[in-house]
Amino acid sequence: MSQTGNVLVIGAGIAGMKASLMLAGASNKVYLVEKLPIIGGKVIKNEESFPNLECSTCMVAPIQQDVLQNPNIETLTYSIVEKIEGKLGDFSVVIRKKARYVSLTDCIGCGMCYEPCPVSLKNEWEENLIDRKAIYVPCSGSLPNVPVIDSEHCLKLNGKEECNLCVESCAFEAINLDDSDEVMEIKVGAVILAAGSSTFDLSSLPNLGYSTLPGVYAPMEFERLFASNGPTLGEITLRESEKIPESVAVIHCAGRKEQKYCSAVCCMYSFKFARFLKHKIPSASVFNIYSDVCVPGKNYQSFYKSVEGTDTEMLYTSSIDEVQVSENGPGLKVTYSDASGSMTELNVDMVILAAALVPDDDAAELAEIAGVDLDSRGFIATVQDGSGSMETSREGVFVAGTAEGPKDIQNSVIQAESAAGQVMDIVTAEVSGS
Amino acid sequence: MKEFEMREAGQDKNLRAKVGVYICECGPNIAGKVDLDKIIADLSQLDDYQDVELVVKKYGFLCSGPGKEFLEEEIRSNGYTHLVVGACSPRDHDSTFMGVCKKTDLNPYLYRIINIREHCTWVIDDKEKATEKAFSYIRGGISRVLRQSELFEKPLDINPDVLVIGGGIAGMEAALSLSGEDRRVFLVEKTDHLGGISLDLSGLLPGQGEIIKNKIDSVTEDKNIRLFLNTSVETVIGFLGNFEIELVSIENAETTDIMAGAIVVATGSSLFDPGESAHLSYSESDEVYTSLSVEKMFSGEGEARLRSGKKPSSVALIHCVGREEKNYCSGICCSYMMKLAGFFRNQSPDIQVTEFYRDLCLPQKDDQERYTEAEAAGVEFVRIKDISIKGTEVSFEKMNSKKSEQSFDMVVLAPAIVPSADTEELADLLTVPLDESGFFQEVHKMTNPVGTSTDGVFIVGTAHGPKGVSDSMQFARASAGQILTRLIPGEKLIPEVKVTEILEAYCTGCGNCLDVCVYGAIYSDDSRGISVVNEAVCRGCGNCYGSCPSGALRTKHFTNTQLYREVDEALR
């Protein structure tokens, strides 16, 4: 088969992986490009996923394995797409495979090389809650389980000092400090953009105290704090004081007003957090401060009802945009207007902000490279013909998952399979017809 | 159970075999943490079996290219009957070594990988203990492999055609995505027309109205779609790739037999009956309507009038009718109620429109802007704690506990989206379970929302749960994607090999196992008075194993003898 049966998928989160597996199953050759050294996306940051609080690793690891072992999928980790030219059925794509310095085929993931590395810096994947070395895997359980060397911080690679410690510690001769970027050109018939999303920049909301008050957390920070493979091995302790919080407020809709949309998942993950907190700290008091509960679909309200009143007290505020978080001795004070409009204070040890899902930092750049339009909010736009088509403004280029807008795992998977279905339907029809 | 074990163990006496045991050093990962030479010496001296020859060797990296070639050559030249590999997790390399076996004459099910890395060397610091454990594991593995049997893949011919049940927007989209020169679609609709609920809706999302009409035309014109109107599905038997289906005409009871490889269920939904709500009391003559009947007024007459023929000058839109009772939020009503508010305002710009809601659920990315626009246009939004409605008198309690009453010309209710009438019957027919809300249950909520536990049966549109037109169509295309991937014209399907079998002589036909199997793989053969496993459907999950009082069930590759003998030897 020519390039017709080849598909480029950008982003190896749940959406990108599911789309790739479906296409590969129908004997299409898939190039799956992921910018991080590992695949899995955001879901693997969460120990458990709503609505069933199912173990995310158990859910995603088999999918990751299937992707890595599928002979029809060429997974290019630590890589970026630089150019997409051509048209439906005949795209030329330029991909840069960044130097990893560790061989994906020779390394067995034993981890012997981390310890000797003298460099230590914040691990971004762990939301900067713990340190990593210059040679590292983002987290335990990473797939592929092969480290990468951060060339910016490696003493040898940034030219600061002679160092060869990791090379010496590797019995498999898997490390090559002379590795360099590789640029490859491929031909594909269609493209699926599944590059995911990010969360709202909470430091732009001074009233909520994020980044100034150490007890205030972003949701992903809390996910990592809860995760048993995370920085605290799953122990929920506060930044700086290392205390176990006895009272926690989860404040909904952070960034909703600014973004002008409801993200539809933050209520659910807020309730999940309440369950997590009560599970690990049974004596803790947990409050959810909210204006609206958005639990769409057949499975969600029952989860909400199961936490309401048991795991968390629900505190209604008539104005979610005006909630204030301030310092209060060693703890925090949350001020909000209650149902009757009068200002109420709540003293807590910890605050978690339910941040909106927003376009990824490099969404605009990706759109530019892919030659597709963004919508008014900065997500990748679909044709908007009312059919829920996943096709973008450029024929042959599709989008799926949270790259298109906020959504949960279920809808990300549906869009991925829907996009893959469209690729198989349209692209093959187009080419056989012409 | 003991008795059954003895039956199986009977063969032990005449075990005759030549077993190759290969231990991977995995660089220092295994070789550095255990005394490999001791393990090899001890294993070579095993006198557990009379007529079994053991050849024990080690190798640097068995999974490497040269390692695999080495292993392949060893199997060939030594003529092993069985193979044990002591290495890493089966997650990493089980398939690698099965692949090596497949290149030789050795049946891959006569090989076993033993994880002495993650289970021994990576978790035990004491070299002596690690050595001891690795030895025991491998000894157990040898014992197990000797009891394993050859298994063979049995490729099945498939039928690529598809049955779609329900001719709403979801069913039509599935049919259109699937139909082609090499794949026919049978589209069965119980009413006399295509379109489903969407036909009665007015002013859907931009473009949607056109879409529905276009889809109806496309379906009607598509020569690869065979349309059965006024028809229902009578019986279904079979499995992915091969379903036999009987259709029956609702008009004249005539039946048609068809064959299909997959079934897409797109039977839609209906509305909660507001009469079941304790908060409402009204009679036929009151000016109280469901949202759907108002949608029909707008889409039919283009306007909504009272029974008197006058246009209403005040309307109350009541959200969440039945949400409490059903315990789920339908997720689309807030949004379409704002759409209706807009229609009322277009019809009479001075009209007073009040929306009574409990929570605003605005999950689609455009929803909130529509709300902001509605509010700016003068629609009043009242968040309530409680509400009761008598005719067109609305009594409500606001969040601040203030109680009020208000009277309106017209009251419009947004009833919850509930499963359609035939759901239970159809679920039975297709052996698909229903979920806690009464909709068809997906096989996995997150990773496979369109699949069901009956492989080959898919659920799309509102048959899966409440959703809007675009999402319904996305579900439809996702199911089409799965079918396009699984049922490729001309290709065969390879079902699971490690399936369960029922030993006829021991089965009393009690039927216990039938209830346990969630995949509906077991059926009772009344003529023989026993239960039988359909191997094409069985996934080898083993759920049924424990349910049989007479020990008649055996899951291939996981028999009691295999498991017990492995454990016995490992713990010796």
Ligand SMILES: Cc1cc2nc3c(=O)[nH]c(=O)nc-3n(C[C@H](O)[C@H](O)[C@H](O)COP(=O)(O)OP(=O)(O)OC[C@H]3O[C@@H](n4cnc5c(N)ncnc54)[C@H](O)[C@@H]3O)c2cc1C
């Ligand atoms: C705090 C929090 C908790 C959540 N909890 C749940 C839950 O419990 N249950 C649930 O259903 N949903 C939950 N969600 C939502 C869920 O995370 C998303 O639905 C899901 O991750 C979307 O998957 P995706 O594949 O679209 O995107 P992602 O998971 O974001 O994956 C995108 C991938 O693309 C890669 N990428 C990005 N840009 C590029 C590029 N330019 N080139 C190459 N690769 C690129 C990224 O590195 C990433 O690997 C939660 C969200 C948040 C924020």
Ligand SMILES: Cc1cc2nc3c(=O)[nH]c(=O)nc-3n(C[C@H](O)[C@H](O)[C@H](O)COP(=O)(O)OP(=O)(O)OC[C@H]3O[C@@H](n4cnc5c(N)ncnc54)[C@H](O)[C@@H]3O)c2cc1C
């Ligand atoms: C009042 C109201 C307003 C709405 N407004 C909007 C809106 O503005 N925008 C939007 O996107 N969505 C809206 N929706 C939702 C939209 O109606 C649904 O998403 C859509 O109709 C779902 O399509 P479907 O094909 O799944 O089901 P349906 O439209 O219900 O079609 C199901 C079809 O299956 C047939 N059927 C049922 N049982 C059987 C059987 N046993 N055998 C054979 N055939 C069978 C039925 O006759 C029907 O033709 C609204 C819904 C309501 C109730």
Ligand code: SF4
């Ligand atoms: S690079 Fe070498 S030392 Fe590091 S994990 Fe891989 S194999 Fe082990």
Ligand code: SF4
């Ligand atoms: S060479 Fe670089 S990565 Fe390796 S140990 Fe030294 S500083 Fe660390």
Ligand code: SF4
């Ligand atoms: S999902 Fe909940 S928390 Fe998130 S924006 Fe919507 S209403 Fe607010």
Ligand code: SF4
């Ligand atoms: S092993 Fe599982 S799938 Fe097979 S018959 Fe038993 S219960 Fe059913």
